[in-house]
Amino acid sequence: MSGRHAWVDASAGVAGDMLLGALVDAGADLAQVQHAVDAVVPGAVRLVARGVLRAGQSATKVDVEVLTDDLPHRHWREIRTMVTDAELAERTRARVLATFGRLAEAEARVHGTSPEDVHFHEVGALDSIADVVGVCAALELLDVATLSAGPVAVGSGRIRTAHGDIGVPVPAVVQLSTGKRVVAGGRGELATPTGMALVVALSERDEDLPALVVDGAGAGAGTKDFPDRPNLTRVLLGTVAATAASAADGGGDRVTVLEANVDDLDPRLWPGVLDRLLAGGALDAWLVPILMKKGRPAHTLTVLAHPHRVAALRDLVFAETSTLGVRASAWTRTALPRGWVDVAVGGAVVPVKVGHRDGRVVRATPEFDAVEQLAGRTGRPVPDVLADAVAAATTAGLVPGAVLPDGLRPTV
Template sequence: MKNLYLDCISGIAGDMTLAALIDLGADLGYILEHLRKLPIDPFELEVEPVEKRGIAAKKLLIEFPAQERQQPSPTYLFKMASHDDHQHRKAEDILQMISDSLLPERVKQRSMAIFQVIAEAEGKIHGVDPKEVHFHEVGAMDSILDTIGFCLALENLEVDEIYASPVPTGQGKMKMAHGLYPIPAPATLELLKGIPLADLQVQGELTTPTGAGILKALVKDFGPIGAVKIERIGYGAGHKDFAHPNVLRAVLIQKERDREREKIIVLETQVDDMTGEALGYVMERLFEAGALDVYYTPVYMKKNRPGTLMTVLVQPDEAGRCEEVLLIQTSTLGVRRSEWTRTILDRRIVSVETPYGKIRVKQAIRGGQVLHQAPEFEDVAQLARQCELPFQEIYQEALNLASQRAVK
């Protein structure tokens, strides 16, 4: 499994991430081939070698020959529509363009995830529906190329998971479309909720909405690089010059075995005065809040009263939401929280074509080997009803076909 570590030593921006991955070894020809198939304005994209305070890096250059190039604030990519809507692109239209494109499926998913979180952040700041958020035309083109180009570079490098360091944002104020705003920009700060920040005292913007969107949508975990095997390193340069190297460092890594352990939060509380129906409702709300697993254990409490121990497994970022559900939706007076680690297997869904119809099969994988697998219950049950055949007969047929594919 190939993984990427983004070392945000000077913040992060869309152009820096794409340039860093090209410096890392992503094929620019592959990226351009796919970008030129999109229904967007003609563009020229290239990278040039630069030096930033003694560090050799790549800098991204984008030009649009068909339009007069202006310099909108790179920190304020989205804004509300005005009377000249023909100069704007709706976030909804950009998402639809990506969905309808011939881009690789994982590139679509990653690109849409980034645009979606940025649209949601901008929509919240401006008080509008995320679908109605508009891109300024030139800023939209830059962001489309940076974002989709970055996701294409990930695909070209066969990157599966992304990790990142804490990120500095810069400080001060800057002029934007609606006036003088603090740094980080409001939408950037909204996107950075839950992401650890680094302290770097620099006047100016270091992290842009697109950069923050990449972190929010795609990064699995934040922290030091940890125990890994480093394969390659690339540097992407920003356009500004500071007293420090204005670069983003991208590191292609291979996880060591102990890094396969995933950090999770375990929440626990126990109650003795709730009905089974109420507990079932709470479980539904916990899963809606992001719980990985929820289970109830019969226990004896004070005065020998039978009660229920409620246990919730959840990712650190979602722990607060699940804790709130327990405090509001149950009769508990407090919730215990502990940090655990767990070893998990890689998972994937494959589809097999049986004589009865298509069935999805969930597979658990380690080191490229399928350790165990199981057909999806709903798929099997639906076909069993339609064909009026025993459930187990269809289940076993799907399992046999999946096993034959795994051996090949």
């Protein structure tokens, strides 16, 4: 985690291509963004960037050129499969799925159906898939760990869509705006469902410009050029001042803690719940026994996550448990860098997790799952294999205070 933060200024509106243009303007490499888009919809679109002026201000306009006549209306489950199967960075994939997941929920509420059965129509077209994947890939290229956004201008009046003549903001944008500060900002559709979904799904909070040590910025242009206001979405990049101070004191990154109290779940289900949360990107997940009202025994489920994974993990908690509510709080976590070193144990290899600081080993612990598996293969008692692994780590010089060995494989 680099701690780089992006703040989105959508005070003049936001669309997927505008946010993508802002990130390209801020330095995201368009060729690498294209590569990510091709991984999901190969050979279907071409991204083209050009410099433009909007009300006298320079910006980048990214156009999505569709290269195929195949423009089906796709279900959410189809898009999810496309993204899941694509070769993408894990953080990019998680952000794309979170964005389309929010879109599916909004469209389902508008049309009175389930998210799985939603036809995305305009937002499922190739250009919008390219916008969502492109934005998420650009964030990864810019090493953005966290995002926030100010109020969004949504527009006013009426527009014509595939569903006929409707009011602005369109129904999907209204659904996505729940809990978000919005203003009209002018006539016409200033916030599209794709743009609003990206802001809502990827931002950890709604805030005015935070105290930021700025190290980059970009402006993305919309298609129209209004004479009275620049039709731009802007992005400011940098380090949040509080995070920078924390780093100076020894390092820290921002994490979110999700919690839920549950008193009516079959206890046999809990191990699988924890496993699926960890597989879904949680940094950690655990249970604490508690006593609730009327003397009911229960558990507090706690999930530790990076902010960009919160939406998906919250959905997973609702899906996998019987809770009716999930609370969230923001924390700063200071974690030792860590990595893996393999040691030989009885003719097999056991990885040892090494926590380190300033080039020195702080602690080294054999991976217990590997120890347990080796014991199962050899028929030896687990404590004996664990003792051998600890001895092998010591022999390899993996002891507190030792210089880090060559070949350390980094992990998160």
